[in-house]
Amino acid sequence: MEDIFAVQDEVVQTIVGTLIGRIEHYDAERVRRGQTRNLRAYDYLIQGRQQLYRYTRESVERARALFEQAIALDPEYGTAISSLATSYWMDWWTGWVERPDRALENYADLSRRLLALDDNFYLAQTGIGWVHAIRRDHDRARFHFDKAAALGVHDADLRMELGLFAMLDGRHADASARVREASRLNPFGRYNYALGLILYCARRYDEAITAFKATRAEVPQRHAMQAAASALAGRSEEARAAAATYADVARRDMRVPEARGEKGWSDFFAERFPFRQRSDLDHLLDGLAEAGLA
DSSP: OTTHHHHHHHHHHHHHHHHHHHHHHHHHHHHHTTOOSOHHHHHHHHHHHHHHTTOOHHHHHHHHHHHHHHHHHOTTOHHHHHHHHHHHHHHHHHTOSSOHHHHHHHHHHHHHHHHHHOTTSHHHHHHHHHHHHHTTOHHHHHHHHHHHHHHOTTOHHHHHHHHHHHHHTTOHHHHHHHHHHHHHHOTTSOOHHHHHHHHHHTTOHHHHHHHHHTOOSOOTHHHHHHHHHHHHTTOHHHHHHHHHHHHHHHHHHOOSHHHHTSSOSHHHHHHHOOOSSHHHHHHHHHHHHHTTOO
């Protein structure tokens, strides 16, 4: 009993020392998560991402080859696996390939692979979240997106993706806040297209048009969305011009008949915008129809 306070101090010091050590170890693991120590693999990743975000059919194909080279050098390179998955997502999203269903399955397979590799890697949670969102399982998707948000607190691109999912989930104010937060974290980010979509869904057409026009990346669908926003804003000439631009791009680059407008665009856009609420989808299709694209 005479030494009780000394023993307590020793126990506290031991606990604190052990806890600090475990926290440092955990932080080190988080820093390494998704990364590689292979400099050639890292170089392939950087080159691939430069190609990926040019948003052309050819550049995405080049990006995919570079990501595959990175993964061949480091099969557990999480960021490269996520980027490879994104290349297939783009093929499905744009209709650049004749079998978009196969591209989507490749995306889902890679997302599941990444989740199995490390379910505490936020890109793994994001990837599987989109898999559930596309299947209209919004509750399961939100579970994974919420987990991704907690794991990737400083990632601006993640904030943008969280905003897009919130839009599909019918939470328009939250969606706008997320994308604006992404822009604050990364003023040089390519977020205007996402912001335009969210503003359109919130019925803020003039602001949406401004965002679409400011989109630096040549995202094919932004012309269609700009046409829809212009049509519902009563800016008919702008709507016709944007719709004509999208139709030209679609007939030149797209491989899916629906994406090219040969069977009508409605089914193509309905599949790629898995809204929770039917009214949000109807609103999108109404704008496209008003512009002559549905």
